[in-house]
Amino acid sequence: MAASPAVDPFNRLPDELLLAVCQLLPPPATAALAQTNKRFHGIVVDALHWRRRCLETWCYWASDHDLPALTAAPPLCVAWRALHETRCATDERAQAVFETLVATLRGRLHRIEDVAAFAYDAKDLLLRARDATPDDADDALARRFFADAVLGRIHRAEAVDIWTRLQRDGNRVPLEQALGAYDLFLLSARHGDLAEIGRELDRLAQAVKGANVYIWASRSTRQKAVAVAEYLRARRLVGNPDSDEYHNLRNSFLSLALFRAPHTSLPLQSVAIYCAVAQRLGVDAQPSNYPQHVHAVVRAPAGLTLDGEAATATKAAAVATATTQPERVMYMDPWNTADEVPATRLDDTLRQMGVPPHQIPGLMAETSTLEIARRTGRNIMHSVQLAVGRRAPPPSQRSTGAAAPAAAEVDYEAAIYAFMWKMMLLGDAAAGFSGEALARGREVGPSLLQQMQVHFPEDLGLVERTLLPLFSGSDPSPSEDHANASNNDDADEPVPSMAQALARIRSKDLAPIPPRPRDEQTRATVRYHVGDTLIHAQYGYQGFVTGWDPHCTMPDEWIERMGVDELPRGRDQPFYHVV
């Protein structure tokens, strides 16, 4: 540069303007500029560099960082370097706790809580532990398992947060988040993250626009509503051609409908996807609570009709929820068709079903996100009950013919667990006030506690934090009526309250573990070891050994019930804990 910095006007520009200029430069020019003098170097390279480092190193950020705000802000206004340091320190701490948690049984639940407290700040490292641990690692199975468990715990905490907010203030929670919360309960959800769902819906909205790009702006609301349905149906993203599979559990989950072939869904999820995409395109589409088959209700913008004309004064002043306003309200059924559904047909069907006329407008109209979330929970339980009743192998095995059924199937226990949480936080539609709905929902408390203990013990802290405040005093927890061999509970003990049950779990987690070494005798007599795989000689089920006793240590009542003394070797043979 020829002129000295003091005179050069370019150099007198403030940092932010220089940065703005630099951002328009192609990278080589930026790099070159950074070489020219210290000021440029400092400004340009430092801010952009650390910003890029942050965004490339970590995909996931805890919500209190408010990442969207950070990335939108001018790079110089954010302390990216300090942020990078903070996150590195967090990673180190979380990683250390995780390593200990994998290796140590005692206090494990507490450590899981500690890692889960980092929320999405721990997600990148947990994903690495789960997905990038090499097969030959010394503790590969354990690392992957616990990484998955803690991730599940973090996701479920997010779902609980969403439903808590939904219950408090339904208007603020987007439909796809209220429903996507169910997806967060599915352990096998590789694509289930709410941000991914949101991005996919954004992408679909852009694609709809792109497919109609030359005429989009001039299209009326009615035409846009139909265009969205046409696009989604053409890509088979809504609907379900296989009527046998209507009630398949996977049809209640948005992430499965969006990301996993065959992309089938129930009408409710199809409508939810439809509404989410339509809303992103400025079309006011909401689901209805129509019995047996949810529809979408599309409403024209204020002051206009669906066809883009000005609404006449008298019509505009009409009652907002009137169903007999074909110029302002239309109905869509993307699950079945891309065509508009005439209001009269919906009306007639309700009358044929015997619905009293005064209830018809309510069933045809838009419903709340809260109600749709509750309805999804009911659908989920219905699907589970049907599947259990059928006791057939999961349909996905039949249709795909693939040899990996477990991977394709939805985790039923997780779905049931999700339903229980929904009941606790959102209640269920009762005829009365929401207070009654919630009270009924809370009856599920003891079952939820049991489900947690068996399948999701890592949720201890979440249950304590969220559910305990909802219960006051002595609500019973379930008695453990299937043989819990490590616990030797006296059958006459009084049923504890939820608080007591949780406290007991906590203290057990921290209690010292009495070691059980092998002496000469146990080496000789106890034939099997921890880690052996087996098949039950009588019942035929598979399992593995997780512990042993030299003789049967269950109470007499259990021995009698199970007929232990009738066995050839009786109660004096080694007994094993088998999963």
Add this chain to the structure above:
Amino acid sequence: MLLSRADDKSVRYVAEENIQPLTRELSPVLLAMAGRFFKRWDAAAGRFVSNLKEQYPDD
């Protein structure tokens, strides 16, 4: 529990005489649960490597 197939996640207490060593591959469902108790699968020994050393140090 709603699903009470024998292959579910419950812990059972089994007499030694009722145990037969398994020669086949463990089902995927059980394999998914193994990580809670074991470090890895030892193909040479035909059993899982225990992660329960605090409780059973010699196993």
